[in-house]
Amino acid sequence: MKIKDRIALYFTLISTSMLFAVLCTVYFTFMKFLEADFFERLTDRTMVTAKLYLEADEISRDALNTVRHKYLQKLNSEVIRIYDEKNRATFIGDTAQYWTPATIDQVRRKGRLKYTDGQRQVVGIYYKDNQGDFVILASANDQGSQNKLDKLLKIMIFIFILISIVILLLSRWVAQKMLKPLQKFMLEVKQAGAQNMGFRVEENNNKDEINLIAQSFNHLMEELEQAFILQKTFVANASHELRTPVTRIMMNAELSLSKNRDQAAYQNAIASMLEDAEKMEHTITGLVALAKMDLDLINSKLSPIKLDDLLSKIQTGWKTQKDLDVKITYEKSIDPKPEVLANDTLIQIALNNIISNAFKFSNNQEVNIFVESIKNQLLIHVTDYGPGISPANQADIFKPFYTRAQEKGHSGEGMGLYMAKKIIDLLKGEITLSIPEKGGCIFSVKLRKLS
Structure with a gap:
C-alpha cells in the first residue's frame, strides 16, 4: 500500500472513530433524556389522578372519568391504578389487579418508585388522603420516543456514512498535497547517475522532513561526486x-x-631504465599523495x-628546520587577531607548498x-624574488605533475601548487598568480574572514 493510501486510511479511521463516539454519545444522551421526560410525564399523570379522584370528593366517579378522558392526553397503552390499604384497585373503574401486591407494598415503603418493565415505563407514588392511604401506579409504552430514536438512528447512520466518505476523499487529497514534494523529490532522484554526478535535488526554505531528506541526499551526492572524481583522477593520472x-x-x-x-x-641501458624507474617511483609517490590529499579534503x-x-x-618552522627566512607583515588597518574558517592541517600544507615553491625557484632568498x-576577506600575498614564470607557463602551474624543477636543477613531482589550489578551492577561497615588473612571483x- 502506498504511503498516500496509508495516510488517508489512518486519518479516516481516526476521524470516523471519533465521529462514531460522538454520535453514540448524542444518541444515548438523547435516549436517556426522552426516558427521563417520559417518567416525568407519568409522574404528572399519577399526581393529576390523585388530585382528581382523591381530593375531589363531591364529584362523582363517572364525572371524574369524563374529565380525565377529556383534558388528559392518553398515553400509548396507558394503565393507571389506585390501590387502597388492602391493595385493591378502586375509584377509576379499572378494578383488575394489574400490579402484584409486592410491587404495591414496595411503592408504599419507598414513597416513590420508577422502573422499566420491558418496553413499558412504570411510575408509582404513595399518597395520603383523608379517605385513607393510597398507592397510585401508572405505566405506558413510550412509542413516540421510540419512533424518534429510530429516526435519529437512521439519520445518524446516513450522516456517518456520508461524512466517512467525505473524510476519506479529503484525506486522500490532503495526503497527495503533503506528499507532492516527496514525489517531486523521487522524480529528481531518478535523474542522478554515474553520468550525472553533479546533479543536486532542489532544496526549499521549509524546515520539514522532506527538505531534510533533500539536504542529506545532496550531501551524499557531494561525497559520491568527490569519490568519483578521485577515482577518475587517479586512473587518468596513473595511465x-x-x-x-x-x-x-x-x-x-x-x-x-x-x-x-x-x-x-x-x-647505459640499465642506467636509463633505472632513471625511468626512479621517475616512476616519483610519479607513484605523487599519485599516492594526490589520492591521500583528496581523501583528506573530502573528510x-x-x-x-x-x-x-x-x-x-x-x-618558525622554516627558520628552525631549513634556516630560511619568512618575513610577515600586516596591513595597519587589519584586525589584530584575524580569523578564517579552515582546516588547520590542510591550510598549513597549502601555504607551505606555496612558500616551498618560492624558496626553490629563488635560490632560498x-x-x-x-x-x-x-571587506569580509583576507588576502595573503606570498612574494619571492626568483626569475618569475613566463606567460606561456602560467596557465599550467596548477595542473598535477606539471613541473619545471628539473630544468632548474631541482627535484619535484609537480604536486605542490596543485594540492595548494585544491585546498584553497575546498575552503571556498581563491589563489591567483601575478608577476611584478621587477621580477619574481x-x-x-x-580566504573568507570570520567577523
Missing part, C-alpha cells in the same frame, strides 16, 4: 604519467636484448583558525608574506 616511463623501459630492454652488446652498452572538518598564530608557526583585509590567497 597518463606511468605510460611513458614504462614504454621507455620496455623499449630499452628490447633494444638491449635484440643483439649482443658490450658491457658499457648494457650499463576535512573546518573550524575557526587564528591567522597570525598560523603564520607565526609556519615562519627571503620570502615575504603580506596580509591585508578587503606573487601568489595571492583569498
Whole structure:
C-alpha cells in the first residue's frame, strides 16, 4: 500500500472513530433524556389522578372519568391504578389487579418508585388522603420516543456514512498535497547517475522532513561526486604519467636484448631504465599523495583558525628546520587577531607548498608574506624574488605533475601548487598568480574572514 493510501486510511479511521463516539454519545444522551421526560410525564399523570379522584370528593366517579378522558392526553397503552390499604384497585373503574401486591407494598415503603418493565415505563407514588392511604401506579409504552430514536438512528447512520466518505476523499487529497514534494523529490532522484554526478535535488526554505531528506541526499551526492572524481583522477593520472616511463623501459630492454652488446652498452641501458624507474617511483609517490590529499579534503572538518598564530608557526618552522627566512607583515588597518574558517592541517600544507615553491625557484632568498583585509576577506600575498614564470607557463602551474624543477636543477613531482589550489578551492577561497615588473612571483590567497 502506498504511503498516500496509508495516510488517508489512518486519518479516516481516526476521524470516523471519533465521529462514531460522538454520535453514540448524542444518541444515548438523547435516549436517556426522552426516558427521563417520559417518567416525568407519568409522574404528572399519577399526581393529576390523585388530585382528581382523591381530593375531589363531591364529584362523582363517572364525572371524574369524563374529565380525565377529556383534558388528559392518553398515553400509548396507558394503565393507571389506585390501590387502597388492602391493595385493591378502586375509584377509576379499572378494578383488575394489574400490579402484584409486592410491587404495591414496595411503592408504599419507598414513597416513590420508577422502573422499566420491558418496553413499558412504570411510575408509582404513595399518597395520603383523608379517605385513607393510597398507592397510585401508572405505566405506558413510550412509542413516540421510540419512533424518534429510530429516526435519529437512521439519520445518524446516513450522516456517518456520508461524512466517512467525505473524510476519506479529503484525506486522500490532503495526503497527495503533503506528499507532492516527496514525489517531486523521487522524480529528481531518478535523474542522478554515474553520468550525472553533479546533479543536486532542489532544496526549499521549509524546515520539514522532506527538505531534510533533500539536504542529506545532496550531501551524499557531494561525497559520491568527490569519490568519483578521485577515482577518475587517479586512473587518468596513473595511465597518463606511468605510460611513458614504462614504454621507455620496455623499449630499452628490447633494444638491449635484440643483439649482443658490450658491457658499457648494457650499463647505459640499465642506467636509463633505472632513471625511468626512479621517475616512476616519483610519479607513484605523487599519485599516492594526490589520492591521500583528496581523501583528506573530502573528510576535512573546518573550524575557526587564528591567522597570525598560523603564520607565526609556519615562519618558525622554516627558520628552525631549513634556516630560511619568512618575513610577515600586516596591513595597519587589519584586525589584530584575524580569523578564517579552515582546516588547520590542510591550510598549513597549502601555504607551505606555496612558500616551498618560492624558496626553490629563488635560490632560498627571503620570502615575504603580506596580509591585508578587503571587506569580509583576507588576502595573503606570498612574494619571492626568483626569475618569475613566463606567460606561456602560467596557465599550467596548477595542473598535477606539471613541473619545471628539473630544468632548474631541482627535484619535484609537480604536486605542490596543485594540492595548494585544491585546498584553497575546498575552503571556498581563491589563489591567483601575478608577476611584478621587477621580477619574481606573487601568489595571492583569498580566504573568507570570520567577523
